[in-house]
Amino acid sequence: MKPVMPERHYLNDNYGIRSWLFTKDHKRIAILYLFSVTFFFLIGGVFASLIRLHLLTPNGELFEADTYNKLFTMHGVNMVFFFLIPSVPAVLGNFLMPIMVGTKDLAFPKINLLSWYLYMAGGTFSMAAMVSGGVDSGWTFYAPLSSGYLKTHVIMLAVGVIIAGFSSIFTGLNFIVTVHRMRAPGMTWGRLPLFVWSNYAASLIMILGTPVIAITLILLALERGFHIGIFDPKLGGDPVLFQHMFWFYSHPAVYIMILPGMGVISEIVPCFSRKRIFGYSFVAFSSIAIAVFGFVVWAHHMFVAGISVYSALVFSLLSYAVAIPSAVKVFNWTATMYKGSIEMSTPMLYAMAFIGLFTIGGLTGLFLAALGLDVHIHDTYFVIAHFHYVMVGGMVTAYLGGLHFWWPKMTGKMYPEPPAKLAALITFIGFNLTFFPQFILGYMGMPRRYWAYPPEFQVLNVLSSAGASILAVGFILPLLYFAWSLKYGEVAGDNPWHATGLEWETSSPPPTHNFHHMPIVTKEPYAYGEGEEVPVVH
Amino acid sequence: MQLNFPIFPEQASSVAGQVDALYLFLVLIATFFSLLVAILILFFAIKYRRTPERKAEQIHGSTLLEIVWTVIPLGISMVIFVWGAVLYYHMERPPQNALEIYGVGKQWMWKFQHPGGQREINALHVPTGRPVKVTMISQDVIHSFFVPAFRIKQDVLPNRYVFTWFTATQPGTYHLFCSQYCGTKHSGMVGEVVAMNPDDYATWLASGKAEGSLASLGEKAFQQYGCTTCHRPDSGARGPNLEGLYGRPVRLTDNRVVLADDNYIRESILEPNAKVVSGFQSIMPTFRGVVSEDEIIAITEYIKHLAPQEANPLNNRSAPTQIRDSEVPNIQRQNEQQQKTEQGKKPANPAGKKP
Ligand code: HEM
Ligand SMILES: [Cu+2]
Ligand SMILES: [Cu+2]
Numbered sequence: 001m002k003p004v005m006p007e008r009h010y011l012n013d014n015y016g017i018r019s020w021l022f023t024k025d026h027k028r029i030a031i032l033y034l035f036s037v038t039f040f041f042l043i044g045g046v047f048a049s050l051i052r053l054h055l056l057t058p059n060g061e062l063f064e065a066d067t068y069n070k071l072f073t074m075h076g077v078n079m080v081f082f083f084l085i086p087s088v089p090a091v092l093g094n095f096l097m098p099i100m101v102g103t104k105d106l107a108f109p110k111i112n113l114l115s116w117y118l119y120m121a122g123g124t125f126s127m128a129a130m131v132s133g134g135v136d137s138g139w140t141f142y143a144p145l146s147s148g149y150l151k152t153h154v155i156m157l158a159v160g161v162i163i164a165g166f167s168s169i170f171t172g173l174n175f176i177v178t179v180h181r182m183r184a185p186g187m188t189w190g191r192l193p194l195f196v197w198s199n200y201a202a203s204l205i206m207i208l209g210t211p212v213i214a215i216t217l218i219l220l221a222l223e224r225g226f227h228i229g230i231f232d233p234k235l236g237g238d239p240v241l242f243q244h245m246f247w248f249y250s251h252p253a254v255y256i257m258i259l260p261g262m263g264v265i266s267e268i269v270p271c272f273s274r275k276r277i278f279g280y281s282f283v284a285f286s287s288i289a290i291a292v293f294g295f296v297v298w299a300h301h302m303f304v305a306g307i308s309v310y311s312a313l314v315f316s317l318l319s320y321a322v323a324i325p326s327a328v329k330v331f332n333w334t335a336t337m338y339k340g341s342i343e344m345s346t347p348m349l350y351a352m353a354f355i356g357l358f359t360i361g362g363l364t365g366l367f368l369a370a371l372g373l374d375v376h377i378h379d380t381y382f383v384i385a386h387f388h389y390v391m392v393g394g395m396v397t398a399y400l401g402g403l404h405f406w407w408p409k410m411t412g413k414m415y416p417e418p419p420a421k422l423a424a425l426i427t428f429i430g431f432n433l434t435f436f437p438q439f440i441l442g443y444m445g446m447p448r449r450y451w452a453y454p455p456e457f458q459v460l461n462v463l464s465s466a467g468a469s470i471l472a473v474g475f476i477l478p479l480l481y482f483a484w485s486l487k488y489g490e491v492a493g494d495n496p497w498h499a500t501g502l503e504w505e506t507s508s509p510p511p512t513h514n515f516h517h518m519p520i521v522t523k524e525p526y527a528y529g530e531g532e533e534v535p536v537v538h
Numbered sequence: 539m540q541l542n543f544p545i546f547p548e549q550a551s552s553v554a555g556q557v558d559a560l561y562l563f564l565v566l567i568a569t570f571f572s573l574l575v576a577i578l579i580l581f582f583a584i585k586y587r588r589t590p591e592r593k594a595e596q597i598h599g600s601t602l603l604e605i606v607w608t609v610i611p612l613g614i615s616m617v618i619f620v621w622g623a624v625l626y627y628h629m630e631r632p633p634q635n636a637l638e639i640y641g642v643g644k645q646w647m648w649k650f651q652h653p654g655g656q657r658e659i660n661a662l663h664v665p666t667g668r669p670v671k672v673t674m675i676s677q678d679v680i681h682s683f684f685v686p687a688f689r690i691k692q693d694v695l696p697n698r699y700v701f702t703w704f705t706a707t708q709p710g711t712y713h714l715f716c717s718q719y720c721g722t723k724h725s726g727m728v729g730e731v732v733a734m735n736p737d738d739y740a741t742w743l744a745s746g747k748a749e750g751s752l753a754s755l756g757e758k759a760f761q762q763y764g765c766t767t768c769h770r771p772d773s774g775a776r777g778p779n780l781e782g783l784y785g786r787p788v789r790l791t792d793n794r795v796v797l798a799d800d801n802y803i804r805e806s807i808l809e810p811n812a813k814v815v816s817g818f819q820s821i822m823p824t825f826r827g828v829v830s831e832d833e834i835i836a837i838t839e840y841i842k843h844l845a846p847q848e849a850n851p852l853n854n855r856s857a858p859t860q861i862r863d864s865e866v867p868n869i870q871r872q873n874e875q876q877q878k879t880e881q882g883k884k885p886a887n888p889a890g891k892k893p
Contacts, residue, residue: 065722138719144696145679145721149645233697239680240695273586279599304682305693306700309630313623320615324608331607332599334575337582339595344583352579359575363568370618372553372625373560376689379682379717443561445547445686447717450725454713456544529596 003493005412009509024109025512030095031410032116037083037091038479040123044078045475047071052434052468055461060452068451069136070152074126076139081161082123084391085253087399088260089206090119090171093199095410097175099503099510100193102184102519107177108170115170122164129156138449140250143231143242147223155224158217165210168256172206175199184502186521193501193525194283198263201287205252205259205294213249216242243305247298255294257391258358259287261398262329265351268405269333271499272348273340276526279332286325293322303374312371319369326362330355345497346420350401353428357393361386364439382442388435397427400478407482408492412509415485419477427474433467500527550712550733551688552705553629558689560621567614629690632703636671639664640752640835643674643681643694646723648714651835655748655755660729662714664706665739671703673800677831682718685731693718699800706733756840759833763825777822778815784842789816803838 010027013019020028051071054062063071094112098105106112129135135157137146146154179192179200192200220242222228229235231242270277277283299307299315307315333355342348364386368374377383407415437460446457453461495504500523506515549555586592639662640651650658650672664670674683676696683702684691687710692702716727734742749755760766768777787795788802791814796802805812807829810822829837 060725065725069719069722069724136721140719142680142719145719149679149721233695238697274588274594276596276598278597279604282599282604303626304691305680306695306698309627312626316623316626317619320612320619323615324612327611328604328608330575331603334578334582335597335599335603337579337586339597340582340586341588341592341594342583342586343588348583352583355579356572356576360568360572363564363571366568366615366618367561367564370560370564370622372622372629373557373564374622375626375629375691376557376561376686378691379684440545443546444544445684445713445715447684447715447725449719452725529594 003491005491006507006509006511008511009412009507010512011411011509013512022113024105024113026094026098026106026109026112027410027510027512027514029112029116030091033086033090033094033119036116036120036123037087040078040082041087041475044075044083045472047075047078049468049472051075052465054451055453056465058453058455058458058461063451065451066136067134069138069449070134072449073136073138073157074130074134077126077135077157077161079391080139080253080257081164082119082126084257084395085164085168086119086171087395088264088402089168089175089199089202089256090115092195092264092399092402092406093175093260094171096406096503097178097196097199098182099506099514100196100501101179101182102187102502102515102521103178103182104513104515106174107182108174111170112174115167115174118167118170119164122160122162122167125160125163126157127160129153129160132156140246141217141220141242142246143220143223143239144233144237147220147230148232148234155221158221162214162217165214168206169210172203172210175203176207184519184521188521190281191521191523191525192284193263194266194277194280194287195260195263197284198259198266198287201291202256202259204288204291205256209249209252209256209295212245213253216245216249219245240302240306243302244299247301248295251298251301252291252294254387254390255290257395259290261354261395261402262287264398264402264405265333265354266329267499267501268347268351268401269336270526270528271405271497272343272345272351273337274342274528275336275340276524276528277332278335278338279328280525283329283332286328289325290322293318293325297322300369300374303371304378316369316371320366323362323365323369326358330359330362346415346417346424347401347405347497349421349424350397350404353424354394354397354401357389357397357428357431361389361391361394364389376445377442379448380442381438381446381448384448385435385438385442388438393431393435397431400424400427403478403482405497406503407485408496409503409508409510411486411489412492413485413489414492414496415478415489416481419481423474423477423481425474426470426477430467430470430472430474434464434471435467437461437463437467500525547686547689548708548710548712549687550706550708550710551685551690552707553625554687554689554707556625556628560618560625563621564618567618629703632671632701633669636669636703637665639670639672640839641672641674641683641694642677642831642835643683643716643727644677645679645721646716646727648683648716648727648729649832651752651832652743652746652748653752653839654743654746655751656743656746657748660714661732662729663732663734663739663742665736666706666709666733667736669703669705671701673699673701673835675699675804675831675835679720680718681716681720681727684715684717685712686715687712688731691717699804706731709733709735709738752836752839753843754840756833756836756838756843759829759837760840763829765837768822776819778818780841781844783844784838788813790814791816791818800838803841804834807834807837 010025054068132153135152135154137150137154219230223230223232227235229237231237231239266277266283297315297319300319303312441457441460446453492508494508502519642649648660650662674694676694681694682691683694688704690702690704692700710733712731714729714731716724769780771779771781783798786798788798789795808826810824811820814820
């Protein structure tokens with residue numbers, strides 16, 4: 001029997017622009033976020049393409065140096081603050097967290113809407129900074145350069161980032177309260193899906209870490225605007241202090257970016273292996289361990305910044321501690337596939353790509369945490385390659401995997417499988433071609449943020465740029481077939497993947513209040529294989 | 539476009555080989571684990587692919603395995619940590635006999651000063667086979683001194699001296715990059731390090747247009763800025779006698795004792811009221827914006843040369859700062875403590891133990 005679309009669901013409950021702009025439904029807010037993060041991703045992507053285009057030749061022929069500096073700044077800011085940080089939590093998390101714990105909405109629906117408005121307000125400031133001439137501070141805003149030397153709209157951009165920060169604080173708050181207070185009967189902590197655990201861990205970081213970046217940038221703005229000496233030695237400040245404060249947030253922030261992605265993988269792998277997750281509690285607690293340890297490694301970004309030898313030793317040691325829980329996760333995902341019944345659908349392809357690429361990203365983190373070696377590779381393309389392996393190879397891949405996985409739930413429609421598989425493959429190839437050469441480039445000594453470079457680095461740069469054009473195709477394809485599927489896609493049915501989890505027990509798309517009958521949970525999570533019949537291939 | 543490209547930079551310093559060895563070890567580890575994971579997931583995906591007959595075998599987990607794959611990575615990490623730490627410790631401790639060169643970074647150029655008074659811009663000539671210590675400061679924003687062929691890098695801060703050291707092993711010309719983003723022409727803040735045989739180096743030094751040694755340049759500046767009006771060896775001077783100051787403990791009005799190193803002297807010139815010498819009025823004007831960083835380096839070099847340190851025992855400085863012999867061990871202990879707690883690297887003239 002062919003599935004049919006449910007008659008009433010959250011998408012057709014109400015019509016008109018007001019019903020969207022004033023919605024308190026977490027699912028509609030998720031859709032608002034989906035459009036806005038996609039928008040910022042595309043803008044960030046355009047900047048990235050221009051950067052790669054420029055680097056085809058060594059002598060800086062395409063753009064002026066200042067323009068180039070603005071390009072990488074706006075690329076970083078867009079991608080980090082306006083795409084990666086909100087991507088999985090604010091889109092997939094918003095949509096799924098209440099459903100997964102079995103409730104009607106997040107704890108504070110109005111605050112949830114406020115989060116989106118704050119995010120858009122922050123985005124507006126950053127776009128304003130961009131169109132009114134751009135900013136060239138780098139996404140890291142290092143002082144005293146950004147506080148005392150640059151002539152661009154640094155404060156406007158900083159204000160944008162600060163405001164967007166509040167949006168993630170509120171999202172984190174909402175998630176934490178929801179998980180604590182609103183779980184359905186029978187939904188014990190040990191039965192929470194791992195997606196919930198990892199978003200919970202990320203939320204802890206959001207509410208504890210984000211205020212620090214806000215404070216840091218406010219101090220920066222005070223110094224820039226009113227010459228109050230905090231970071232600039234000419235005014236009596238200390239520039240290394242800025243780095244301590246910035247990384248105190250920004251290192252944990254990399255875990256805001258990756259933890260939710262790990263949660264996505266922990267959902268996809270069991271589903272397409274038809275198996276319980278291997279070592280549930282280890283995967284769950286490793287998220288918390290990452291959140292906690294993540295707060296005590298920040299100075300590994302500063303090994304050559306003039307910190308003392310002894311503090312460098314401590315921070316190097318702690319950095320290895322934070323790598324272990326990530327390794328534990330990788331091994332558990334791999335073990336989950338062991339003796340499974342594996343179907344390589346698109347979400348699973350993304351999950352497998354994630355595991356591989358994240359492993360490389362994490363392992364190269366070990367290179368950077370090794371003191372004597374970091375001296376050489378710090379601030380080179382090696383670092384760029386490392387963090388793109390974790391942030392793009394990891395988080396963006398997870399986000400795309402999750403989007404494919406839950407697309408039928410969110411829209412009621414199936415995306416077309418063949419082009420989706422093709423896109424996953426293209427992305428994987430393009431990604432590696434773009435970023436692998438950068439490891440070599442970095443070890444060869446090419447510094448990051450270089451508008452022009454010595455000619456011997458050209459071959460690797462050309463390879464990287466070629467990869468980027470392939471990667472761009474891989475990213476644009478989903479946009480097309482997702483849009484196509486809204487109209488022409490097959491009706492998905494409630495549970496096209498035969499997955500476990502409360503979100504699959506309600507209709508696709510879910511009704512406004514998520515469930516027709518409020519659920520009571522009686523099973524462990526990932527109770528795959530209990531008297532089920534699974535169709536062989538989609 | 540050059541078509542043959544190497545994947546390693548040249549090895550031109552004593553630590554380059556050691557850094558590469560650690561790198562190769564890590565490449566090995568990373569390759570092993572990446573391949574392990576990749577092969578396993580591909581193997582599982584194919585071996586256990588879904589067929590009508592296949593049913594997944596439910597396995598909940600294994601505490602033993604969890605322990606194994608926690609402990610093994612932890613063990614390997616600790617090996618990497620220790621290796622990296624030992625290497626770093628070595629790279630952060632310049633040998634005592636190092637040739638001292640001074641560098642100033644500014645938007646967007648590097649300036650270097652040799653003890654003999656030779657100056658260069660965006661180029662640094664060094665001898666091979668001898669440790670060279672480069673002490674640096676920035677005139678504006680943070681820069682970073684990076685020589686890939688030597689595998690060394692050090693951020694150059696605008697508020698205090700930092701240093702790096704190396705022993706060049708191969709004569710040649712190598713890239714010098716600024717690796718900390720510093721504004722418009724960051725990628726133009728590049729230059730070259732020229733490593734030369736000691737003989738060639740001596741020839742180069744002799745051919746340089748030096749107007750006298752760095753110390754003598756400092757002496758000129760010292761007189762030009764009127765430092766001598768207050769800092770004189772006689773007892774009527776309004777400022778402390780600077781002879782024998784360098785490398786000595788100084789007692790301040792608040793009874794703290796600090797070490798007179800490069801940073802202290804620089805601060806005394808730019809921020810005289812921050813640390814006031816015991817027994818003196820804080821009448822010294824600030825020279826911020828008047829004396830350049832280059833000149834401060836020269837003046838410091840001059841003060842270093844004012845009196846050989848061993849010839850000038852601790853208690854032989856002008857009266858107000860006098861410290862009794864009996865206090866010396868006490869002060870040394872305080873100093874050690876201070877150095878430990880002080881954020882930042884060791885002072886410019888550290889004990890220089892080689893690990
Ligand atoms: C697996 C454990 C990890 C370790 C041990 C690690 C280690 C490091 C270290 C030491 C650096 C500083 C390198 C340098 O500047 O010299 C670094 C940079 C960076 N890492 Fe990681 N990392 C890990 C995972 C991650 C993850 C999961 C992400 C993001 C999702 C990430 C994102 C970044 C970013 C964005 C930077 C560079 C920031 C910048 O300078 O602009 N890292 N990492
Ligand atoms: Cu970090
Ligand atoms: Cu620079």
